[in-house]
Amino acid sequence: MSAEQGSGSRIVSWTGRFRERSLKALPPEKLLPETQPSYVASWIYVFGMGSIAALGYVIVSGCVLALNGPAWYHVSAFGHFINSTHLWSVELFFMFMVIHLWGKFWMASWRGGRALTWITGVLAFVVSIVTAFTGYLLQTNFDSEWIAFQAKDALNAVGVGAWFNVANLGQILMWHIVLLPLAVGAVVVLHVLLVRAHGVVPPLEAAETDSQLRNLQLRDAAGTLETGEGDLS
Amino acid sequence: MVAQGIFLGWGQFTIQLGNLIVIIAMVVLFVLALLLPFPGGRGRR
Amino acid sequence: MTTISRRRTAGPERPDRRGKDLDRGPWRGTVREYDLIKELVYALVVVGLLTVGLAAVVGSPDDAPVTLQQWATTAPSDFVATATAELGGTSDTAQYGPPYNSTQGASQTLGPIDLQSLSGVRLPIDTAQDFVVGPLETLPQPPAGLAVWNAASDTQRTDWTAAYSDALSKAPDGDPAKVAAGNYGPVPGLDSALLVMAQKGALEGALDGGTAAGLDRTKTVLFLGDGTYFPGLADSQHLTGDQWGMMNETGNYPGQSWLWLFSFWYQIPPFNSLANADLVIVGIMVLLTLALMFLPFIPGLRSIPRLIPIHRLIWRDYYRRR
Numbered sequence: 001m002s003a004e005q006g007s008g009s010r011i012v013s014w015t016g017r018f019r020e021r022s023l024k025a026l027p028p029e030k031l032l033p034e035t036q037p038s039y040v041a042s043w044i045y046v047f048g049m050g051s052i053a054a055l056g057y058v059i060v061s062g063c064v065l066a067l068n069g070p071a072w073y074h075v076s077a078f079g080h081f082i083n084s085t086h087l088w089s090v091e092l093f094f095m096f097m098v099i100h101l102w103g104k105f106w107m108a109s110w111r112g113g114r115a116l117t118w119i120t121g122v123l124a125f126v127v128s129i130v131t132a133f134t135g136y137l138l139q140t141n142f143d144s145e146w147i148a149f150q151a152k153d154a155l156n157a158v159g160v161g162a163w164f165n166v167a168n169l170g171q172i173l174m175w176h177i178v179l180l181p182l183a184v185g186a187v188v189v190l191h192v193l194l195v196r197a198h199g200v201v202p203p204l205e206a207a208e209t210d211s212q213l214r215n216l217q218l219r220d221a222a223g224t225l226e227t228g229e230g231d232l233s
Numbered sequence: 234m235v236a237q238g239i240f241l242g243w244g245q246f247t248i249q250l251g252n253l254i255v256i257i258a259m260v261v262l263f264v265l266a267l268l269l270p271f272p273g274g275r276g277r278r
Numbered sequence: 279m280t281t282i283s284r285r286r287t288a289g290p291e292r293p294d295r296r297g298k299d300l301d302r303g304p305w306r307g308t309v310r311e312y313d314l315i316k317e318l319v320y321a322l323v324v325v326g327l328l329t330v331g332l333a334a335v336v337g338s339p340d341d342a343p344v345t346l347q348q349w350a351t352t353a354p355s356d357f358v359a360t361a362t363a364e365l366g367g368t369s370d371t372a373q374y375g376p377p378y379n380s381t382q383g384a385s386q387t388l389g390p391i392d393l394q395s396l397s398g399v400r401l402p403i404d405t406a407q408d409f410v411v412g413p414l415e416t417l418p419q420p421p422a423g424l425a426v427w428n429a430a431s432d433t434q435r436t437d438w439t440a441a442y443s444d445a446l447s448k449a450p451d452g453d454p455a456k457v458a459a460g461n462y463g464p465v466p467g468l469d470s471a472l473l474v475m476a477q478k479g480a481l482e483g484a485l486d487g488g489t490a491a492g493l494d495r496t497k498t499v500l501f502l503g504d505g506t507y508f509p510g511l512a513d514s515q516h517l518t519g520d521q522w523g524m525m526n527e528t529g530n531y532p533g534q535s536w537l538w539l540f541s542f543w544y545q546i547p548p549f550n551s552l553a554n555a556d557l558v559i560v561g562i563m564v565l566l567t568l569a570l571m572f573l574p575f576i577p578g579l580r581s582i583p584r585l586i587p588i589h590r591l592i593w594r595d596y597y598r599r600r
Contacts, residue, residue: 036312037305039596043266046321053321057329074340083340084333087531092328094536095259102263106588110574112301122571129536136534142341143528146512148495149503150519157386157556159393162377162400167500170493202300203593204584210600213300213307238530240516245545249516251532252525267591 026197040200044103050096057089070138109201120191127183134176339531350476353507355452358469360505364405366439369504372405386554413484421471423464438463519544
């Protein structure tokens with residue numbers, strides 16, 4: 001499109017506008033940064049990535065189980081091992097996610113227009129809980145049989161028991177391997193993009209007079225800043 | 234039924250050993266993450 | 279750095295807004311090297327080792343499910359008592375209300391809120407027909423009592439099942455063989471035919487699906503739950519709702535410990551004795567989840583991190599060097 005070429009010309013196509021808006025919200029160097037603010041220096045910051053890694057193993061082990069069906073692990077030693085990795089990656093996923101949540105709470109990470117990041121994080125936690133619950137129903141063992149009997153009451157009491165029938169293996173299988181993973185995936189991707197777009201929240205009570213910011217102000221004042229080429233503001 | 238679990242309880246409150254271990258591990262990891270020094274990447278600028 | 283060229287041009291200095299502006303704009307202060315992909319790879323290695331290690335050392339539970347055959351063989355008296363209750367329409371399932379049937383006043387309500395009835399009877403279950411009579415009719419040689427049962431009036435059926443239930447409860451060990459003589463119509467015959475059918479392992483297929491693929495186990499699970507054998511096994515494994523069972527897994531394997539708060543309400547008064555406990559507790563959990571979700575907008579709660587300065591630990595390097 002010629003409209004895209006040359007500075008100053010307006011982009012009119014929907015695609016072009018979408019691209020420009022996306023790039024403005026999340027330029028590549030923000031999406032995949034090579035530096036982080038100096039205050040990003042604590043072990044508490046690794047648990048978000050830990051959750052993502054654990055989710056990766058949840059998905060991979062789940063795919064192997066899906067290829068063989070829910071009853072496979074009862075009859076195959078390898079299947080049982082894969083089932084165990086699925087269980088433990090889920091346990092690790094939740095452990096890391098909860099530590100991540102605690103950390104973000106004590107940092108009040110919703111500050112500075114990051115409320116939606118916090119909200120999508122909580123949503124990811126909630127949807128993951130529902131997904132894990134459907135997984136427990138697919139064990140096709142004594143535990144899942146009992147959960148199917150007991151959990152129906154809460155679901156029936158709120159009127160969703162017919163569409164979320166915990167004793168219907170086929171229905172719950174679809175929730176667990178189609179609908180809910182799509183939801184978890186979408187929410188997690190959105191959450192991560194929001195984190196990257198907004199950057200990591202600065203410390204509480206940080207001020208322009210902090211030495212971490214003062215040097216830069218001096219440089220600003222001295223006029224050593226790069227020219228505003230490509231400035232989007 | 235095969236295995237019987239170990240349950241620790243104080244009156245109305247009971248918890249299964251496996252769950253307790255997971256929760257303790259989580260709290261310990263959180264506290265360690267707060268206290269342990271983070272190996273600093275080289276600062277720039 | 280491009281980040282610098284993208285920074286917003288600072289407006290007139292307003293000291294009181296400084297902190298907020300710092301939160302909003304891109305960080306303009308000192309930075310440290312940070313390798314996102316390296317962090318991801320390290321995380322994958324560490325979490326991978328932990329996952330495989332825990333899977334290999336600890337493993338995962340797999341206690342076999344209870345079958346109707348097992349129930350009928352191990353606890354025949356309980357099976358017969360339950361089958362009688364299904365025939366007489368006095369079992370938990372028969373009187374459950376939506377989505378299984380329309381028993382008056384059975385649904386959980388909270389004031390005018392009756393979500394349970396809102397969905398209607400979506401999974402209709404007539405326990406006498408679906409759990410007992412129907413399966414018996416699929417037998418190559420159905421018991422003769424079926425014709426008598428089908429020809430009888432509702433009142434007659436109720437009288438028979440009530441009398442037999444009563445007699446079973448008075449018999450030693452609830453043993454059907456030791457029941458005193460009485461007018462029970464075809465009920466004992468139907469029960470014992472169903473018992474034999476279950477003991478042969480033929481009842482599951484007749485209950486759920488028949489010749490179709492057995493993906494939906496609703497009727498089997500409900501029938502099992504109406505007895506005392508299956509809930510008794512769950513109770514011995516600490517799986518029932520009033521013993522934090524929602525969180526628990528069989529054996530010592532960790533379960534859904536993240537459901538601790540959901541499970542908590544079922545343990546304490548007044549919730550543990552409410553008829554509409556499920557509805558009330560789900561309502562509480564929805565409210566609490568919304569509160570967590572919208573915490574950034576709730577005055578007081580959102581200030582807790584400022585009041586309890588754990589952030590001083592997290593950012594101690596930053597505060598030391600400021």
